[in-house]
Amino acid sequence: MPEPSKSAELYVGVDLGGTKILAGVFTSQLKLLQTAKLSTKSDRGFAAVLDRIDRCVRDAVDEADMSLKQVRAVGIGAPGAVNPENGEVIFAPNLEWRDAPLKKELEKRLDIPVFVENDCNACTLGVHEVELKGKPRNLLGIFLGTGIGGGIILDGELYRGFNGTAGEIGHMVIQVGGPKCGCGNNGCFEALASRTAIFRDIQQRVKDGQKTILTEWLGGDLSELRSGDLRKAIRKGDKLVEKVIEEAAEFTGIAVANLINIFNPEVIVLGGGVIDALEDEMMAIVVETAMDSAMQGTTKGIEIIASELGDNAGITGGAVLARQRVK
Amino acid sequence: MPEPSKSAELYVGVDLGGTKILAGVFTSQLKLLQTAKLSTKSDRGFAAVLDRIDRCVRDAVDEADMSLKQVRAVGIGAPGAVNPENGEVIFAPNLEWRDAPLKKELEKRLDIPVFVENDCNACTLGVHEVELKGKPRNLLGIFLGTGIGGGIILDGELYRGFNGTAGEIGHMVIQVGGPKCGCGNNGCFEALASRTAIFRDIQQRVKDGQKTILTEWLGGDLSELRSGDLRKAIRKGDKLVEKVIEEAAEFTGIAVANLINIFNPEVIVLGGGVIDALEDEMMAIVVETAMDSAMQGTTKGIEIIASELGDNAGITGGAVLARQRVK
Numbered sequence: 265m266p267e268p269s270k271s272a273e274l275y276v277g278v279d280l281g282g283t284k285i286l287a288g289v290f291t292s293q294l295k296l297l298q299t300a301k302l303s304t305k306s307d308r309g310f311a312a313v314l315d316r317i318d319r320c321v322r323d324a325v326d327e328a329d330m331s332l333k334q335v336r337a338v339g340i341g342a343p344g345a346v347n348p349e350n351g352e353v354i355f356a357p358n359l360e361w362r363d364a365p366l367k368k369e370l371e372k373r374l375d376i377p378v379f380v381e382n383d384c385n386a387c388t389l390g391v392h393e394v395e396l397k398g399k400p401r402n403l404l405g406i407f408l409g410t411g412i413g414g415g416i417i418l419d420g421e422l423y424r425g426f427n428g429t430a431g432e433i434g435h436m437v438i439q440v441g442g443p444k445c446g447c448g449n450n451g452c453f454e455a456l457a458s459r460t461a462i463f464r465d466i467q468q469r470v471k472d473g474q475k476t477i478l479t480e481w482l483g484g485d486l487s488e489l490r491s492g493d494l495r496k497a498i499r500k501g502d503k504l505v506e507k508v509i510e511e512a513a514e515f516t517g518i519a520v521a522n523l524i525n526i527f528n529p530e531v532i533v534l535g536g537g538v539i540d541a542l543e544d545e546m547m548a549i550v551v552e553t554a555m556d557s558a559m560q561g562t563t564k565g566i567e568i569i570a571s572e573l574g575d576n577a578g579i580t581g582g583a584v585l586a587r588q589r590v591k
Numbered sequence: 592m593p594e595p596s597k598s599a600e601l602y603v604g605v606d607l608g609g610t611k612i613l614a615g616v617f618t619s620q621l622k623l624l625q626t627a628k629l630s631t632k633s634d635r636g637f638a639a640v641l642d643r644i645d646r647c648v649r650d651a652v653d654e655a656d657m658s659l660k661q662v663r664a665v666g667i668g669a670p671g672a673v674n675p676e677n678g679e680v681i682f683a684p685n686l687e688w689r690d691a692p693l694k695k696e697l698e699k700r701l702d703i704p705v706f707v708e709n710d711c712n713a714c715t716l717g718v719h720e721v722e723l724k725g726k727p728r729n730l731l732g733i734f735l736g737t738g739i740g741g742g743i744i745l746d747g748e749l750y751r752g753f754n755g756t757a758g759e760i761g762h763m764v765i766q767v768g769g770p771k772c773g774c775g776n777n778g779c780f781e782a783l784a785s786r787t788a789i790f791r792d793i794q795q796r797v798k799d800g801q802k803t804i805l806t807e808w809l810g811g812d813l814s815e816l817r818s819g820d821l822r823k824a825i826r827k828g829d830k831l832v833e834k835v836i837e838e839a840a841e842f843t844g845i846a847v848a849n850l851i852n853i854f855n856p857e858v859i860v861l862g863g864g865v866i867d868a869l870e871d872e873m874m875a876i877v878v879e880t881a882m883d884s885a886m887q888g889t890t891k892g893i894e895i896i897a898s899e900l901g902d903n904a905g906i907t908g909g910a911v912l913a914r915q916r917v918k
Contacts, residue, residue, distance in 0.1 A: 425855025429889040432852040525759040528752025
């Protein structure tokens with residue numbers, strides 16, 4: 265595989281999360297060359313996080329043996345409501361940011377054009393443009409992690425809605441009177457199938473006296489629990505974990521059916537940490553439940569798939585965004 | 592008000608329902624001149640219904656003192672899945688139609704171009720184009736009647752999705768494990784807030800021994816119940832009916848909040864027989880519940896309104912469709 269030349273144009277995608285910053289250097293054909301990772305340390309404040317994003321971008325470019333001068337633009341997916349015009353993060357609860365001028369401040373540090381998008385929108389862009397070669401006209405991205413978010417591609421373009429907040433599918437109520445959600449409502453999709461919901465459900469069952477191999481591995485409070493542990497437990501035949509994951513997959517299937525009934529998209533792609541870790545355990549149940557629950561006639565020719573980009577969906581989408589916007 | 596001349600161009604909109612056919616004659620500025628109504632008599636079969644649509648269109652034109660020769664096109668909203676390209680009704684359970692060539696057969700009878708659309712899509716087109724003057728770029732129509740359906744306007748145009756089935760919002764599950772829906776699922780929006788759901792709920796409460804003025808008016812089985820009776824009962828202080836309608840309005844508010852979170856439309860317009868009859872009793876609860884439940888930041892500047900077109904939304908949308916397609 266020939267290396268891109270020292271004069272090639274590059275794009276950098278950044279996935280800004282509540283706990284870590286991931287930066288990826290991409291060629292103009294959106295081939296990933298290198299990544300770099302730093303913890304976010306959001307408790308140190310906005311300026312410190314800006315410095316860390318700056319450093320992470322420079323680290324990634326350096327790791328790729330490239331120069332920052334080759335980078336035409338940086339695209340960032342940020343965890344919250346974003347104004348894509350001025351690049352401000354309107355509200356990011358995990359970072360405790362409000363009206364944070366991310367684009368402006370980062371451009372000062374890097375002296376490169378910076379573009380900002382909601383993180384799930386960025387992931388959806390990445391999957392659509394790179395993994396699916398831009399083919400589906402209408403696509404829905406659903407990302408299951410600590411929370412649940414989504415992105416919507418309509419007629420080949422990211423759909424943002426009236427206030428730029430479209431795609432908040434994690435807060436679709438699917439069980440009135442169900443478990444409390446962080447947003448204040450009850451029975452949101454996120455309160456039923458996110459990692460947070462899955463962990464809460466397992467911990468509750470352990471408190472209720474049910475048995476799981478997880479407590480042997482991690483101690484009774486399960487405070488160090490990770491998605492990968494769930495996969496390992498299920499493969500060891502752990503019935504408690506299997507049951508909880510099955511239920512989360514069924515709720516996800518119902519949410520997918522709702523979205524098929526509403527949007528009738530061509531492709532629905534699932535991703536995020538929960539799906540990355542538990543694809544084999546969850547996807548068949550998600551697809552079967554969705555296909556059973558969606559209205560007759562709505563599912564013909566529709567695909568429900570898991571993204572193969574994994575952790576790289578966000579940086580890929582950041583690079584797609586950077587390339588789209590700088591052109 | 593000057594009458595349109597005998598040479599003016601006209602459009603006819605038809606609202607084809609399970610029980611009645613409504614036809615309306617419109618000027619090229621979409622002013623309604625006259626309507627005509629016939630029962631559908633779908634039990635007599637497809638050809639008989641075609642004859643009745645034909646007659647209803649001719650009746651409406653005649654009532655307006657106009658000639659069929661002035662009609663440039665007919666637009667029909669049909670209760671089911673429709674192929675808007677070839678004008679076939681793919682599946683209409685209330686009419687027991689499958690793959691019915693409505694456009695082709697009606698054009699033979701009328702010798703005028705005929706265009707066919709799903710009924711809720713037609714209503715949404717009518718509200719968007721005539722009531723709201725085409726202003727909102729993104730709009731969601733929600734129609735509560737015997738069932739619940741919706742229509743989606745994105746970027747000023749009707750959005751149909753991959754299989755043309757987008758907008759089936761009545762089958763969004765909002766209460767997993769809730770009441771059985773006609774579609775086979777449980778807890779669909781339609782199973783919680785349609786006229787069918789409301790009547791079922793009232794009848795169940797009566798069976799359970801609760802008191803309502805409705806049984807004094809209509810007898811114990813309430814077989815002749817209509818939406819208008821509910822309004823009258825509430826105005827007489829009937830607590831049972833008030834409670835049932837309040838719950839239906841709350842479920843509707845949750846459904847609206849879900850759709851705001853997902854789509855972030857500029858305007859959400861509610862219509863259909865239930866809203867037409869119970870607007871004063873329901874809308875304040877719908878709006879309050881939706882605004883409370885939707886995510887922070889998504890509702891800024893958004894409007895949730897009841898359509899003023901009432902029963903004429905369908906024929907208005909039919910005329911809009913006819914005018915759009917024939918141009």
